[in-house]
Amino acid sequence: MMVINLLGLLLIALIVWWFWLYRESAAEMDVGEITIEVQDGIYAPAHIRIPAGQPAKLNFLRKDPSPCASVVVFKDFDISEELPLNKTRQVELPPMKPGHYPFTCQMQMYRGEVIVE
Amino acid sequence: MTAEHQHAQGAPCHHGDSTEPPTVVPQQVLMIEGAGCASCVGKIESALNRVPGVQEASMNFAERTVTVSGEVSSDDLVRAVEQAGYGARAAAQESSAELLDEKEEADRQYYKRLLREMSIALGLGIPLMIYGLAIGEMTVTTTTERVVWALVGLATLAVMLLAGRHFYVGAWKSLRNHSANMDTLIALGTGTAWLYSMVVVMVPDVVPLMARHVYFEATAMIIGLINLGLALEVRARGRTSEAIKRLIGLQARTARVLRDGQEVDIPIEQVQQGDQVRVRPGEKIPVDGVVSDGHSLVDESMLTGEPMPVEKSVDDEIVGGTLNKSGSLLFKATRVGKDTALARIISMVKRAQNSKPPIGRLADVISGYFVPAIMIIAVASALIWLNFGPEPTIAFAVVSATTVLIIACPCALGLATPMSVMVGVGKAAEAGVLIRNGQALQTASKITAMILDKTGTITEGTPKVTEVIPFEDMDEAEVMKLAATLEQGSEHPLAQAIVESARERDIKPGYVDDFNAIAGHGVEGRVEGRSLLFGNEKLMRDREIALDEHLEQAQKMAAQARTPMYLAADGRLLALIAVADPIKEDSVAAIRRLQKDGIRVVMLTGDNRDTAKAVAEQVGIDEFFAEVLPEDKSGKVAELQQQGEIVGMTGDGINDAPALALADVGFAIGTGTDVAIESADVTLMRGSLHGLADAIAVSRATLKNIRQNLFGAFIYNAAGVPVAAGLLYPFFGILLSPVIAGAAMAFSSLTVVTNANRLRLFKPQEH
DSSP: OHHHHHHHHHHHHHHHIIIIIOOOOOEEOBTTEEEEEEETTEEESOEEEEOTTOOEEEEEEEOOOSGGGGEEEEGGGTEEEEOOBTSEEEEEEOOOOSEEEEEEOTTSOSEEEEEEO | OOHHHHHHHHSOOOOTTSOOOTTSOOEEEEEEESOOSTTHHHHHHHHHHTSTTEEEEEEETTTTEEEEEESOOHHHHHHHHHHTTOEEEEOSSOOHHHHHHHHHHHHHHHHHHHHHHHHHHHHHHHHHHHHHHHHOOOBOOSHHHHHHHHHHHHHHHHHHHHHSHHHHHHHHHHHHTTOOOHHHHHHHHHHHHHHHHHHHHHOGGGSOGGGOBOOHHHHHHHHHHHHHHHHHHHHHHHHHTHHHHHHHHTSOSEEEEEETTEEEEEEGGGOOTTOEEEEOTTOBOOSEEEEEEEEEEEEOHHHHOOOSOEEEETTOEEOTTOEEOSSOEEEEEEEOGGGSHHHHHHHHHHHHHHOOOGGGHHHHHHHHHHHHHHHHHHHHHHHHHHHHSOSSHHHHHHHHHHHHHHHOOHHHHHHHHHHHHHHHHHHHHHTTEEEOOHHHHHHHHHOOEEEEEIIIIIBOSSOEEEEEEEOSSOOHHHHHHHHHHHHTTOOOHHHHHHHHHHHHTTOOOOOOEEEEEETTTEEEEEETTEEEEEEOHHHHHHTTOOOHHHHHHHHHHHHTTOEEEEEEETTEEEEEEEEEOOBOTTHHHHHHHHHHTTOEEEEEOSSOHHHHHHHHHHHTOOEEEOSOOGGGHHHHHHHHHHTTOOEEEEEOSSTTHHHHHHSSEEEEEOSTTOOOTTTSSEEESSSOTHHHHHHHHHHHHHHHHHHHHHHHHHHHHHHHHHHHHTTTHHHHOOOOOHHHHHHHHHHHHHHHHHHHHHGGGOOOOOO
16 A cells, blocks of 8 residues: 555656656757647647747647647737648747747647747 | 746737738739649749749748749739649638638538547447446456456447547647646546556456446547537537628628729739729629729628718728629729738737637636646545545545546636637627727726717717808808808818808808908908908907897807807808707717716817816716817826726827827727727727727626636536545545546536627627
8 A cells, every 4th residue: 555655646746747847858940930830739849949039930830620729829929820720820929038938729738838048 | 927028028019910011022822733742842933933023932832832922913923833734823812711711611520520539439338338327337257247348448449549549649749748738638537447447357356356347438438528528619619700700701702803904803812902993783892992983872881880871982982891882883902902901800800809818817827737736636536545435445546536537627717718708809899899909808898987088089070060040131041151152261170160061051152352361260351242250259359340149149059069150241240150069979878878887987178168068968977177188188097097997098099099098998989991990909990989888898798708607617627626536425425427527527618618609699788
């Protein structure tokens, strides 16, 4: 029983670490533009590194038919863009100060972030 | 939030829909057909680059489109692609209608797929459940049972792969991505149930005898029910965008354009600025333009809500999407594609529909942590059952963990706000009210004080002659003729009212000699040999004209917000003419609606106290600010804000821009379709103040709907998760079955969408 309890607690610790504490490496953006695929409940890549003070173009290509995937929201910029299925849709971000700017679906289940450095 | 963060929020931002500066090279998009391989890209691009005038052609292979920049006709481009061996058609701008069709088609496909998957899963789940209910416990004891259940287990695995694949793939991908969503919960829940059941079947010895129970029916039922819920949700979501569908439906699909002297029908996307377009009676006007020939009545009600058709003749502006009623019109296209008023309205409504009011923020924060938290609760609940639960502890632990994972519904929480905003903003647009974003919607619902600019908002904004009183042996027409003759050269708004009134009475002004405008007083001149004076009381007194017997009459006019003007000839008073800015006929009713809603209504005007008081009394407003200089208007907004009011300001959007900007919500009142739709928080497309009351009513109804949704979603999760974990078991012996949890979860988000859809039925009360 002791072992099972320990395993359970370990599992909880693992969940906390994996979902909340872990910081994933981010994709670098090439020449001010990057394509992000929306598929199977995620944005790929989900973490994008952008130099500060530069505008950025994010091309979203949605392959996920779920209506959840149909809108991408950048709440810091008051941007919400409808994404047509199997088509790229460009979102232009203004030059930004360093910081983390999340982008999500309307329900916050699909999550990504722009990391400005 | 950090300072930088806030700065970034306030920074101006533009994306896809914003208009480009006019200096950019024109771009057009071609749809390419027959390009099967990536190597076609180079061929097509170089074929296009050889066309004179093309600066750059770049192909998007995934979309099968080419974007061409340069001054070049689309016909030349299509020909070049055809010569290279492919098909092409101009898609100058992808129309909203096309996008909508595609979206609906995609939704339909997805809906069908979900239903198919549901049938597969329920096809196995329902018989299993009926068997379980009829026979009792689904336990595994004998070898025969083991074999049968192993087969059922494999069938369930097939169902999971065929009907639930998207949950598992989604869960796995997001797990690798360090994120978790609804898929994660469903995959873990159904996976746990299946895995435990398979262990019972394959290696029963590791499980105590009492706990040798299988849950294959739960796995199949949950997958089926959640697919059903998703399918119904896709359906219901389709209905939330009805309003935008109606707006898009207003766009004509083709236009009849003059090309080389011939009238040809072309797709609306190909209409160019400057084209001459023909519209026959009964047809929709395809794009915005200026009439160059013809005369007709145009029904603009779909955009402005104004029921009366508007007369249009040469040089009048017409707007795409409105309906040509009576005559044939030829017009020059001035705005096409995404620049037309209708396209801008559609894009603004869409953007607003997708934006979030602050009320949804808490839900967003919660849903960010939701799924991992539920996973932790599931593990913790299993541990508690294992340590403190009754026998068979392992079975109870598995059931409670599965049920917790399945019942939790992050979707209901996440959907609560956006669905209602979608419907509410659309509903407002149908009433001719354009709401800029979710923030404006939420603040509008909380307004406690409303400042109304008088001129143009409460009143028509164009003064009219209301009374003509001749004193000598003259009739009204003769008086008006003299007055109009004198005033025809003057720019003053009161003078224009006189001239306009004469025109309406079919009176042609005569000739005037020795015309002289006396600033602040009036005008003088000689007409038909008589020396005429026309102006205010001061002018008459300066020229020693006897007024005394008519003074009382004039003062009465002034007290009713009419401006008296005197006409005198050769030293004798001839007539009194009253000019007033008439109050819009429904202002009184609309103001009463606002007051009934508990809003403190305040009038603001640059006019003198007497006029202000008279107008305020007529429309039933107790409070007014008179003699306010244009630059002081925003000061009055600030004054009310300092009193703790949440202030709405309604004005014409141009002169009142600073006050509109300072107010908590600025309402720009439009006249007709010529709306500056980017300028204010809320734009009222028709002139009536009922639009204002509608805007408040819709925003309040939407916020109420959002609160219901959020409350429902919070309560559902807050109550559902503990019950699923078995909180009620020690007291009442109640433990939910995973199947019930699956049904509850599937229908919780559907309930949210359905409740939001209820808003579609909302009707603002006009009286």
